[in-house]
Amino acid sequence: xxxxxxxxxxxxxxxxxxxxxxxxxxxxxxxxxxxxxxxxxxxxxxxxxxxxxxxxxxxxxxxxxxxxxxxxxxxxxxxxxxxxxxxxxxxxxxxxxxxxxxxxxxxxxxxxxxxxxxxxxxxxxxxxxxxxxxxxxxxxxxxxxxxxxxxxxxxxxxxxxxxxxxxxxxxxxxxxxxxxxxxxxxxxxxxxxxxxxxxxxxxxxxxxxxxxxxxxxxxxxxxxxxxxxxxxxxxxxxxxxxxxxxxxxxxxxxxxxxxxxxxxxxxxxxxxxxxxxxxxxxxxxxxxxxxxxxxxxxxxxxxxxxxxxxxxxxxxxxxxxxxxxxxxxxxxxxxxxxxxx
Amino acid sequence: xxxxxxxxxxxxxxxxxxxxxxxxxxxxxxxxxxxxxxxxxxxxxxxxxxxxxxxxxxxxxxxxxxxxxxxxxxxxxxxxxxxxxxxxxxxxxxxxxxxxxxxxxxxxxxxxxxxxxxxxxxxxxxxxxxxxxxxxxxxxxxxxxxxxxxxxxxxxxxxxxxxxxxxxxxxxxxxxxxxxxxxxxxxxxxxxxxxxxxxxxxxxxxxxxxxxxxxxxxxxxxxxxxxxxxxxxxxxxxxxxxxxxxxxxxxxxxxxxxxxxxxxxxxxxxxxxxxxxxxxxxxxxxxxxxxxxxxxxxxxxxxxxxxxxxxxxxxxxxxxxxxxxxxxxxxxxxxxxxxxx
DNA sequence: TGGGGCGGGAAAACCGGTTCAGTGATGGGA
DNA sequence: TCCCATCACTGAACCGGTTTTCCCGCCCCA
Numbered sequence: 049x050x051x052x053x054x055x056x057x058x059x060x061x062x063x064x065x066x067x068x069x070x071x072x073x074x075x076x077x078x079x080x081x082x083x084x085x086x087x088x089x090x091x092x093x094x095x096x097x098x099x100x101x102x103x104x105x106x107x108x109x110x111x112x113x114x115x116x117x118x119x120x121x122x123x124x125x126x127x128x129x130x131x132x133x134x135x136x137x138x139x140x141x142x143x144x145x146x147x148x149x150x151x152x153x154x155x156x157x158x159x160x161x162x163x164x165x166x167x168x169x170x171x172x173x174x175x176x177x178x179x180x181x182x183x184x185x186x187x188x189x190x191x192x193x194x195x196x197x198x199x200x201x202x203x204x205x206x207x208x209x210x211x212x213x214x215x216x217x218x219x220x221x222x223x224x225x226x227x228x229x230x231x232x233x234x235x236x237x238x239x240x241x242x243x244x245x246x247x248x249x250x251x252x253x254x255x256x257x258x259x260x261x262x263x264x265x266x267x268x269x270x271x272x273x274x275x276x277x278x279x280x281x282x283x284x285x286x287x288x289x290x291x292x293x294x295x296x297x298x299x300x301x302x303x304x305x306x307x308x309x310x311x312x313x314x315x316x317x318x319x320x321x322x323x324x325x326x327x328x329x330x331x332x333x334x335x336x337x338x339x340x341x342x343x344x345x346x347x348x349x350x351x352x353x354x355x356x357x358x359x360x361x362x363x364x365x366x367x368x369x370x371x372x373x374x375x376x377x378x379x380x381x382x383x384x385x386x387x388x389x
Numbered sequence: 390x391x392x393x394x395x396x397x398x399x400x401x402x403x404x405x406x407x408x409x410x411x412x413x414x415x416x417x418x419x420x421x422x423x424x425x426x427x428x429x430x431x432x433x434x435x436x437x438x439x440x441x442x443x444x445x446x447x448x449x450x451x452x453x454x455x456x457x458x459x460x461x462x463x464x465x466x467x468x469x470x471x472x473x474x475x476x477x478x479x480x481x482x483x484x485x486x487x488x489x490x491x492x493x494x495x496x497x498x499x500x501x502x503x504x505x506x507x508x509x510x511x512x513x514x515x516x517x518x519x520x521x522x523x524x525x526x527x528x529x530x531x532x533x534x535x536x537x538x539x540x541x542x543x544x545x546x547x548x549x550x551x552x553x554x555x556x557x558x559x560x561x562x563x564x565x566x567x568x569x570x571x572x573x574x575x576x577x578x579x580x581x582x583x584x585x586x587x588x589x590x591x592x593x594x595x596x597x598x599x600x601x602x603x604x605x606x607x608x609x610x611x612x613x614x615x616x617x618x619x620x621x622x623x624x625x626x627x628x629x630x631x632x633x634x635x636x637x638x639x640x641x642x643x644x645x646x647x648x649x650x651x652x653x654x655x656x657x658x659x660x661x662x663x664x665x666x667x668x669x670x671x672x673x674x675x676x677x678x679x680x681x682x683x684x685x686x687x688x689x690x691x692x693x694x695x696x697x698x699x700x701x702x703x704x705x706x707x708x709x710x711x712x713x714x715x716x717x718x719x720x721x722x723x724x725x726x727x728x729x730x
Numbered sequence: 731t732g733g734g735g736c737g738g739g740a741a742a743a744c745c746g747g748t749t750c751a752g753t754g755a756t757g758g759g760a
Numbered sequence: 761t762c763c764c765a766t767c768a769c770t771g772a773a774c775c776g777g778t779t780t781t782c783c784c785g786c787c788c789c790a
Contacts, residue, residue: 053510055746066770071748081768098510102446103746106775111443113491122477127672129467130492136463139494148513150454151492152471153480169394169439171776174487176495276676302676309678330467335617335643336677337650348463396776407740412778422738444776448746512746 054095062091064319065376074099086343101146107173107347114358115150115173119160119180124275125153126242127302130347134179134201137351147174147359168205169195174362176212177201177354178265190315199351199358203250204369213354217247218254220343220375224297224325225267225379226259232386233295233323234265237286239307241299248299255297266291272303283310287322295323301332302345308382319384327379338381345375395436403432415440444489446512455483455699456491456514460521461500463706465616466494468643470671471688475520475542478692480523488515488700502531509537515703518542518695519551522587540699542691544591545710552708554695558588561684561716565638565666566599566608568718573727574636576605578627581639582615589640596638605676607632613644620644624651628663635727636664640672645681649723660725670719679722686716 056070063070065084072079073088073288074097080088105111118131125131135151142149150173152163164187167173175197178187188208191198200212228236238255241248252269259267270286272278279298286293287310298304304326308318316322318338326333329342349372357370397411413420415438421429446452457479459472466472476492483490491514493504505528508514516538519528527571529549532539541553552729556560569577578598582589593610600608611627613619620639628651629633639645645667649659657663659679667674670683690713698711 057746067747068749068771069769072769075748079768084768092724096510098507100447100746101511101513102443102452103512103775104748105443106441106746106777107748108446109775122474123672125477126470126473127676131475132467133463135492136494148491148508149493150489151476152490154479165440167489169437170442171394171444172442257421276672302672305676309676312678331464331617331643332673335468335646335650337653398776408777409741409779410739413739416778425738441776444745445778447776448778450745587746633760 053100054092054097055100056097058090058095059091059097062095063088110362111174112146112171113148113150113173114177114355115152115164115167115176117152117154117160117176118162119154119157121155122153122275124273124302127276128274128300129332130300130328131328133347135155137348138177138355140348141352141355141359145359147355157186159373161186164190164196165194168194175199175358177358182244183246183249185246197358197361199354201354202247202272205246209367211357211361211369213350213357213372214368215345215350215372216374217251217345220345220377221251221254221297222258223375223377225255225262225264227379228297228323228325228383229262229264229293231295231323231384233289233293234296234386235293236264236267236268236295237293238269239272239279239282239286239299239303240269241272251299265270268293268294273297274303276301276302276306279306280310283307284314287311287314287316295325295383296323297325297327299327301326301328301330301340301342304342304382305336306331308336308338308340312348319382320387323383323386325377325383333378335381341380341383342378343375344378346373349373394441395433395438397438398442398550399436400429400432400438401435404429420606422484422636448637451703452513452515453487454491454514455696456487456493456508456517457507457520457632458493458501458504458517459494460495461615462496462671463494465614465643468617469615469641470548470555470673471641471669474671474688479518479691479696482693482696482700486700488549488696496593502527505531505537506535509535516699518699523592524587524590538699538702540695543588543696544693547623550708552698552702552710554691554698554711554713556686556691556713557715558686561686561718562592562638563599564716565684566596566605568720569636569638569664569666570603570605570723572636572664572725574634575727576632576634577605577608577636578629578634579608579610579625579642580620580644581610581636582613584612587595592640593676607634609634613640615641615644617643617647620647621651624648625655628652628655628657632637635662636666636724638666640668642667642669642671642681645683645723646673646677649677649679649681660723661728664724664727666718666724674719674721682721682724683719685719687714690714696701 056067060067060070069080107167120381154160161250178200181202202211270282272282304324311318326340326342329344333340353370394605397408401408401411410421414426495501519541522543541551545553610622613623645665652659667681667683670685674681694711
């Protein structure tokens with residue numbers, strides 16, 4: 049039966065009290081006697097009453113929802129486990145609180161801005177999560193303009209005061225390089241994600257630094273865009289050019305897998321002739337042969353921490369910068385010592 | 390600046406009219422003169438007014454949101470491109486309408502029911518999408534009990550009258566089998582998803598039927614659970630047992646890739662000694678070597694169609710059963726003619 | 731000249747809650 | 761005994777819109 053949902057007026061009528069009293073009783077606030085409260089709770093239970101989130105939002109000013117816009121082409125989005133892990137972490141934090149998650153997937157960064165703006169204007173969200181921060185990201189200006197609570201998932205930039213949740217990617221890059229150097233690699237190429245992302249730059253800077261410090265013979269960074277095709281193209285070029293590297297480090301898992309295919313194509317043995325390291329470990333990395341060594345980051349943990357921080361800020365807390373647990377290198381079969389050819 | 394958002398009262402005051410008049414003007418309804426309407430629209434524009442979705446929902450009774458709960462363990466969810474493609478299709482349909490998407494990810498089917506129930510009780514959604522229908526699915530009873538609009542993504546079951554959006558999986562199974570038979574395969578094993586899903590049963594029935602019709606020497610179905618580990622286990626068992634099949638058909642892409650690894654482990658050449666077919670084509674299938682032949686289904690199209698149908702139903706339309714375009718087999722390098730050993 | 735019809739708009743009720751300002755009854759202290 | 765607190769609860773305003781009701785003024789036509 050599609051009967052309409054009971055309201056506090058129904059409860060009030062049944063209990064013979066005013067709606068105000070019902071409100072107090074249902075919210076465990078002083079103002080009603082214990083016996084009346086119990087009676088009201090019982091009636092509410094019997095009627096199957098649940099608070100209308102809409103009505104509550106109207107007075108409370110709170111929407112009890114947070115928003116996330118993901119701006120990546122559907123093609124790469126589908127394959128990359130990152131976002132689903134992130135979302136899953138977000139849900140953990142939202143679990144049984146009153147807050148819901150609004151999700152928008154777009155492949156157009158103007159649409160992303162519009163989405164945030166609209167959600168805020170319509171009062172649909174209390175705050176938002178920002179992922180994949182770019183340099184000079186227009187979203188920063190937007191949230192400032194709107195005064196909309198926001199938490200950045202990514203590096204804390206000195207210049208802005210937005211709260212963020214971050215992982216020490218730079219340290220992980222160093223760990224990877226030291227590991228590869230220990231295996232005897234001296235020519236290492238990093239296949240990076242899009243340069244406009246702040247986290248790409250952070251990793252690039254760390255890579256260059258560490259390479260210099262370790263006195264690497266050759267350490268280059270070539271840009272790609274997270275997609276399998278771009279990675280394949282770039283890998284082919286790098287491997288067939290002169291002075292081919294003996295190790296490749298990728299900025300995501302999909303690109304690393306794509307490179308694995310290219311190596312097979314070219315008859316280059318992994319890990320005997322070429323070592324591969326993926327970023328963002330996922331079961332994809334364990335799936336392929338040889339299984340990929342990868343840097344594992346606490347993605348779900350990040351998502352959960354970000355939501356908690358956001359809710360804290362919405363509730364009036366001060367902006368903080370939260371660091372999650374460190375990434376760790378998970379060595380598998382795609383990395384090995386350099387063998388002289 | 391975090392200035393509060395303007396309301397129609399602000400507009401009314403500025404324009405020197407009542408809020409009712411403003412409402413008419415902003416909604417393009419008769420009741421105000423053309424000149425007043427223009428004046429009001431202009432003021433609204435200048436003030437940067439946007440309707441409060443919350444307030445609208447309170448009167449309209451519409452939440453302007455639809456809900457989707459995905460009940461799969463995070464581990465498999467992350468890797469499987471299916472859901473992100475689906476979500477991306479859903480967004481296409483929602484695009485610039487007033488409707489938002491509420492997403493919940495859970496790994497507990499009781500929590501799934503709770504989520505739907507709560508969304509509805511709280512008036513957060515106008516309707517929901519149901520994926521991965523199980524036999525005797527408690528969600529069917531739930532949406533009936535609540536009178537909550539819902540669209541099923543999956544086979545139309547004769548017994549219930551819920552609207553659904555479906556793809557002719559059975560035809561695709563037949564196509565795959567005919568293709569494999571044409572290549573000379575007579576011993577084919579299908580590695581299925583969890584049996585409790587209705588779509589698994591549909592495919593199983595179609596598989597068994599077609600196998601009988603084609604007079605296959607051996608056609609078995611072994612159950613798995615969409616995860617890479619289960620697929621690896623099952624594949625190992627099947628391939629090392631007596632009378633090993635020459636072709637394997639999988640119910641998703643992850644399992645097929647996992648099997649590819651197992652074949653490599655066992656020194657079985659693909660496609661020379663073993664053909665593999667994945668379901669739900671994704672760029673993962675193109676990524677691995679050899680690239681996987683796969684059945685491509687219009688997943689995003691399904692998502693979009695489902696949302697459109699749901700909105701139609703919410704608006705009072707009659708429940709329909711919508712069939713999306715047919716799946717097609719995309720042959721790649723993982724399938725080939727049987728070679729006598 | 732009077733009545734009917736209609737267009738433009740005001741006023742108020744309403745949606746489902748929350749919250750504030752009262753109010754009558756009770757109890758306690760001086 | 762009087763006064764003041766306190767308790768338990770009511771009534772009403774309020775959040776930001778939508779919608780219904782009603783009213784006024786104007787035009788048209790008989």
